[in-house]
Amino acid sequence: MNMVDPNAPSGEGSATQRVYKMLRHMIVTGELEPGEKLKIDSLRQRLHTGASPIREALSLLTSDNLVERLDQRGFRTAEVSAKNFEELLFLRCTLEDLALRESIANATEAWEDAIVLAHHKMQRAKEAGQATFEERHKAFHMELLANATYPILQKFCSQLYDLNIRYRYLAGNALNYQRRDVGEEHRGILEAAVARDADLASDRLLNHYKMTGAFLSGLMGSGTLVRGQARAG
Amino acid sequence: MNMVDPNAPSGEGSATQRVYKMLRHMIVTGELEPGEKLKIDSLRQRLHTGASPIREALSLLTSDNLVERLDQRGFRTAEVSAKNFEELLFLRCTLEDLALRESIANATEAWEDAIVLAHHKMQRAKEAGQATFEERHKAFHMELLANATYPILQKFCSQLYDLNIRYRYLAGNALNYQRRDVGEEHRGILEAAVARDADLASDRLLNHYKMTGAFLSGLMGSGTLVRGQARAG
DNA sequence: TTGTGCGGAATAATCGATATTATTTCGAAG
DNA sequence: CTTCGAAATAATATCGATTATTCCGCACAA
Numbered sequence: 001m002n003m004v005d006p007n008a009p010s011g012e013g014s015a016t017q018r019v020y021k022m023l024r025h026m027i028v029t030g031e032l033e034p035g036e037k038l039k040i041d042s043l044r045q046r047l048h049t050g051a052s053p054i055r056e057a058l059s060l061l062t063s064d065n066l067v068e069r070l071d072q073r074g075f076r077t078a079e080v081s082a083k084n085f086e087e088l089l090f091l092r093c094t095l096e097d098l099a100l101r102e103s104i105a106n107a108t109e110a111w112e113d114a115i116v117l118a119h120h121k122m123q124r125a126k127e128a129g130q131a132t133f134e135e136r137h138k139a140f141h142m143e144l145l146a147n148a149t150y151p152i153l154q155k156f157c158s159q160l161y162d163l164n165i166r167y168r169y170l171a172g173n174a175l176n177y178q179r180r181d182v183g184e185e186h187r188g189i190l191e192a193a194v195a196r197d198a199d200l201a202s203d204r205l206l207n208h209y210k211m212t213g214a215f216l217s218g219l220m221g222s223g224t225l226v227r228g229q230a231r232a233g
Numbered sequence: 234m235n236m237v238d239p240n241a242p243s244g245e246g247s248a249t250q251r252v253y254k255m256l257r258h259m260i261v262t263g264e265l266e267p268g269e270k271l272k273i274d275s276l277r278q279r280l281h282t283g284a285s286p287i288r289e290a291l292s293l294l295t296s297d298n299l300v301e302r303l304d305q306r307g308f309r310t311a312e313v314s315a316k317n318f319e320e321l322l323f324l325r326c327t328l329e330d331l332a333l334r335e336s337i338a339n340a341t342e343a344w345e346d347a348i349v350l351a352h353h354k355m356q357r358a359k360e361a362g363q364a365t366f367e368e369r370h371k372a373f374h375m376e377l378l379a380n381a382t383y384p385i386l387q388k389f390c391s392q393l394y395d396l397n398i399r400y401r402y403l404a405g406n407a408l409n410y411q412r413r414d415v416g417e418e419h420r421g422i423l424e425a426a427v428a429r430d431a432d433l434a435s436d437r438l439l440n441h442y443k444m445t446g447a448f449l450s451g452l453m454g455s456g457t458l459v460r461g462q463a464r465a466g
Numbered sequence: 467t468t469g470t471g472c473g474g475a476a477t478a479a480t481c482g483a484t485a486t487t488a489t490t491t492c493g494a495a496g
Numbered sequence: 497c498t499t500c501g502a503a504a505t506a507a508t509a510t511c512g513a514t515t516a517t518t519c520c521g522c523a524c525a526a
Contacts, residue, residue, distance in 0.1 A: 013304050014479065040508070050481045052285070055509085056292050063296025065385060072247055072487065074508060087383050094331065150320050152298065156389060163385075247509065273478070283511050288479085305517060307478060 015049050020057040022047060027066050027077050028162055030169045038067065038075040064159055066166075080170060082220045088164045089213040093206045095157050096141075100205055102148035104198040111147040112194050118143040119190045123183065134165065140186070144193060144205070167216055180211065248282050253290035255280060260299050260310050261395055263402045271300065271308040297392055299399075311396075315450065318400055322446040325393045326439045329374075332390055333438055335381035337431045344380040345427050351376040352423045356416070367398065373419070377426060377438070400449055413444065 023043070026032045043054050058075045061067035067075050103111070122136035138161055145154055185208045192201035256276070259265045276287050291308045294300035300308050336344070355369035371394055378387055418441045425434035 016479080017304060039506095041506095050479095051508095052288075052480055055285075055289060056479095059289050059292040060296055063293060065388075071250065072508070073489095083382070084385075087385055091383070091386060094327075098327065149316070150324070152317075152320055152393075153324060155298075160385075249509080274476095283509095284478095285510055289509095305478065306519095 015053040016056045016060075019047055019049060019053045020060050023057050023061060024064070024066060024162070027061070028166045028169060030166070032077050034077055034080040034170070036077050038077065040074070065163060080167065082217065085164075085167050085213075085216065085220065088160055088167075089209060092157070092160045092164060093209055095153060095160065096145060096205060096209075097202050099145035099148045099150060099153050099157055100193070100202050101198045102150060103145055104147075104193060104196050104201060106147050106149065107193075107196050108147070114146070115140070115143050115190060115193055119186060122186070126183075138162075138165070144189070167220075168212075171216055180215075182208075185211075248286040249289045249293075252280055252282060252286045253293050256290050256294060257297070257299060257395070260294070261399045261402060263399070265310050267310055267313040267403070269310050271310065273307070298396060313400065313403060318397075318446075318449065321393055321397045321400075322442060325390070325397060326442055328386060328390050328393065329378060329442075330435050330439060332378035332381045332383060332386050333426070333435050334431045335383060336378055337380075337426060337429050337434060339380050339382065340426075340429050341380070347379070348373070348376050348423060348426055352419060355419070359416075371395075371398070377422070401445070404449055413448075415441075418444075 118140040125132040125136040351373040358369040
């Protein structure tokens with residue numbers, strides 16, 4: 001029997017899963033600021049649920065490096081820093097290079113179809129608002145790596161992607177980095193992947209990341225990004 | 234009145250932390266077999282605590298890839314497979330190579346002291362039982378990477394180490410791989426690190442892993458490792 | 467005999483409340 | 497006026513119980 005509960009339209013899975021996704025979205029998009037304390041009771045009221053799903057979701061986010069847990073002193077969102085951003089960029093370049101090469105090495109027609117499709121959906125979403133575009137953008141990049149037979153590596157890449165995209169959001173929605181010819185870059189990556197040219201595809205992918213990274217590093221240097229905090233140490 | 238739980242005489246951290254460490258140890262050492270269902274109530278009785286810390290600890294372990302979560306169907310320990318093991322070996326070689334080189338690039342005398350000390354403690358623990366040795370063994374390897382300014386990378390390495398060591402335990406405590414001249418290998422790695430020879434240190438480190446890996450792969454091929462399921466209460 | 471649908475038992479997920487712990491505030495002494 | 501300490505306060509961690517879901521066996525019909 002396939003009855004969908006009408007009382008829970010947005011909630012297909014468990015409450016924990018729902019809260020997890022909502023919180024992650026709120027952190028990634030900057031709705032919850034870096035270093036902000038996450039009080040259980042506030043979130044409970046805000047998300048209209050009990051304390052247990054909140055705690056469980058926060059535990060999951062802790063291991064995604066999006067939330068820090070202070071032993072017996074509750075949770076807070078992860079801090080941001082230029083150093084952290086640089087590490088992210090470095091690790092992404094390294095790990096996605098590995099995954100992409102492996103993906104291409106195992107290339108099949110089905111995978112080609114999948115990345116072409118993902119690319120198309122991303123392009124179509126360009127006019128459908130940034131939220132949709134970002135979603136498809138990640139989907140495209142993950143699809144590029146999906147053909148590698150390294151599930152753990154893929155999970156790492158996915159986590160790093162989320163951590164990185166957070167900086168993009170923190171840089172402000174005004175970040176129309178799409179003004180750069182990102183469409184062309186994506187097309188170039190896709191093309192090289194379809195052509196199964198690992199060196200070229202990897203080179204283009206890494207440049208894609210590094211250019212965005214350099215742009216954000218510039219913002220960070222000017223203090224636009226890391227606003228609320230001046231920590232000693 | 235101060236009623237202290239007799240099961241927590243040391244009572245240092247939170248119950249969640251305690252349960253987390255206990256469960257992780259049980260999974261890593263194979264006391265909980267791969268794919269085994271983790272029933273909340275059983276664990277609750279077994280560890281003499283409530284359901285909340287259990288659930289929270291299992292959530293944490295999920296993100297460590299040691300436990301799988303089946304939505305609304307509970308938890309189970311992660312499966313093992315030759316493919317998974319190969320991925321672990323590959324990722325460890327790649328990531329630890331990065332971290333070690335960075336560690337050496339930032340080498341200081343304090344770090345030299347730290348790795349020499351960690352090595353010494355590991356050697357001394359050789360006669361103090363396998364449990365202690367394994368602990369020190371991880372400490373030594375992590376100390377080698379500790380001087381890299383890449384906290385996320387270090388976390389990845391630590392996680393991968395735990396996933397890998399699980400296979401060693403599953404291969405049986407009879408695995409006295411120390412019969413190989415592992416002591417000599419460790420000394421070689423340490424020596425190269427102290428000499429700040431990144432290429433040599435990395436080469437020796439990776440060989441160290443690959444030899445253990447090849448040994449375990451052999452066991453796995455013969456079916457010693459991935460056996461069926463013979464579980465007793 | 468086999469496939470399908472129902473119902474009870476088992477188990478997971480969630481909630482509300484309590485006890486424990488950290489933090490802040492207030493007052494008094496130096 | 498500052499500093500120390502204890503009580504008040506707020507928040508967390510945990511527990512017990514309730515609710516929702518899944519799993520398994522059995523009856524019934526084709």
